[in-house]
Amino acid sequence: MSEGHLTPQSDDSNRHSQPERVAQFGRLRRYTATNLFGAYSHSFHLDHDEPTILTGANGTGKSTVLRTINWLSKGEWGALASIKFEQIRLEFASARLTVGKRKDGTLNVRLDRPSMKPKFWEFTPTQEPMDSWSAARARLFLADESELIAESWQEMEFLQEERNYRNYLMHSRPDNTPGWVKQIPSSFPTLLVSDQRLAPERKKRPKKRGAGDTIEVVSAIESAVLHINDEVQRYKSLYGTASQNLDRDFPRRVFTAMGAPRKFGTQMSLAKEFQDVQDLRSSLAAAGLIDATEVDESFSDLPLDNPDSLALISTYLSDTKQKLATFEPLRRRLEPFMEFLRRHYKGKTIRIDAQEGFQISSAKTGDEISPGHLSSGEQQMFVLSHKLLFESTPGTLVMIDEPELSLHVLWQSTFVDDLTEISGVSGTYFMLATHSPTLIAGRTDLRRSLDG
Incomplete structure (x- = not known):
């Protein structure tokens, strides 16, 4: 070429x-x-x-x-x-x-x-x-492994100072880098995962008392668990908002559907659509995103031989699919993540509790296992799979x-x-x-x- x-x-x-x-x-x-x-x-x-x-x-x-x-x-x-x-x-x-x-x-x-x-x-x-900051990064990446582990905290403090200096220079001096060069990161995304993936990091956490956040140093696996819990709560909030908005005018839309030209399927097609919704609900319940009580019973015994009943059920199914769709971006990542861990964590149960969030427990005794008490290998698998499924955009x-x-x-x-x-x-x-x-x-x- x-x-x-x-x-x-x-x-x-x-x-x-x-x-x-x-x-x-x-x-x-x-x-x-x-x-x-x-x-x-x-x-x-x-x-x-x-x-x-x-x-x-x-x-x-x-x-x-x-x-x-x-x-x-x-x-x-x-x-x-x-x-x-x-x-x-x-x-x-x-x-x-x-x-x-x-x-x-x-x-x-x-x-x-x-x-x-x-x-x-x-x-x-x-x-x-920014060269001093970039050179510091190079020194960190190219350091001898034993030296890097021994001095990681000193290196992290040094790099933070270099980042602050870089930010100061970026705001005090003109940047003459061409636009096409600045667009390279978005044109070609990468994620480098090194042997430092289990290094502690600073993480904002809510204070137990009083307002505001506090900065703590947490383990990499605890940081990953906190991120998953935050994502679960965020999507539950979106689900709640979508449900409230749709429920607010549900009766009005049902009556509108009853008076509209008949565009609803047959009893058989609605039964299949209902089963598809139930399968999705069961999947979300198994992942801990919705309560198991939200999985409905079959409506095969309902009078579906008249148009008004079909209009009601059709509107209900349409609303339910819109509500559950709010979970889809999270479900696509969370299900394979939990399945991945279940396949590799022998003798352990993986679930999401509505109050406590992500939970790991002994399958034999039921006792909760703190993420930080997992073996280093189990922590590696957790943190790595979290990075791959929650921190990587498609095409990376x-x-x-x-x-x-x-x-x-x-x-x-x-x-x-x-x-x-x-x-x-x-x-x-x-x-x-x-x-x-x-x-x-x-x-x-x-x-x-x-x-x-």
């Missing part, structure tokens, strides 16, 4: 058609890096329907490949400039992003898109007000660095299948960097070796 012309490609691998604003470039098809660390050149294509697995000896750049992709997506040019390379090229379904690095550290950024003129931009680290490239850390060997053997299943629900796609032969599990077709 020539550098001066980009041929449009159909994004047939993207089984989840997304709005233009979510991922304008389409899926990443190929990654190329030359002279990485002054020693390695890598080029590989990404798998269409299953996770792409990067392997290689320590030092060949597995983790760095993931980070460079993430830095490009997030526009962290200073972090990218802090490592040694000659050129990095990302080829998407409908775009190509090329970054070259000169000896003085300047980055030459080029964007090619079908039927558009190439766009160019230069980034010089010494002239970039999710990159997981060494997912085998803290995972039981049996979980490693099903991990690729698990991600493939989640991909079908979330519309995301995956790239992994791993040393685990168990995780690869003979899937040499998905493996991309960086050993040369």
Whole structure:
């Protein structure tokens, strides 16, 4: 493929058609890096329907490949400039992003898109007000693992200071970055999940007494549980509002339907529609989103042989579907999330309680299990699946660095299948960097070796 012309490609691998604003470039098809660390050149294509697995000896750049992709997506040019390379090229379904690095550290950024003129931009680290923050990010990401864990809190405090400094500079100095460069994050969304996914984080929580919020440091799994509980309550509130609005003028709409031309189905078709509604209600009740008492009995014994009865039942079913539809965005994420945990958490019950929220308990004794008391592997699975289903938008490239850390060997053997299943629900796609032969599990077709 020539550098001066980009041929449009159909994004047939993207089984989840997304709005233009979510991922304008389409899926990443190929990654190329030359002279990485002054020693390695890598080029590989990404798998269409299953996770792409990067392997290689320590030092060949597995983790760095993931980070460079993430830095490009997030526009962290200073972090990218802090490592040694000659050129990095990302080829998407409908775009190509090329970054070259000169000896003085300047980055030459080029964007090619079908039927558009190439766009160019230069980034010089010494002239970039956010460079110190980006470099700090690079130091954090490239630190030795033992050092990183030991100094994580110091690093987090330092990075917070750097973020504050960056925000100050952003508001005090003009930003000359071109608009098309600023749009790269929305055109090419990524999520990088590293071995720090269980690190504590600051979280706003309501005070037990008095008004306002307090800032606490909570574990990653507790933060995920709090987020799920917040989402459940938010959607229950939306459901309540929709119910009130529809119930308010239900009688009027029933009488209007009775006087309108007959557009209602037969008794048989309404019975099928009613059963579909009941199945959805049962599903929502099993997920803990509505009360089990809301699952109605059959109306087969009602007098449905006259038009007025059909009008009443038809209006009722229409209203019920509108009410339950408010849960749909949450249900699509929550059901596979809970099923995923139930499949992997042996001897444990997963449910959502109306008052207490997300609950994990012993299937044998019924005793509640605090999320923080789960094994590190169980916490990893919880936090990771939460990120994939609740923090990733459709079209996102999710990159997981060494997912085998803290995972039981049996979980490693099903991990690729698990991600493939989640991909079908979330519309995301995956790239992994791993040393685990168990995780690869003979899937040499998905493996991309960086050993040369």
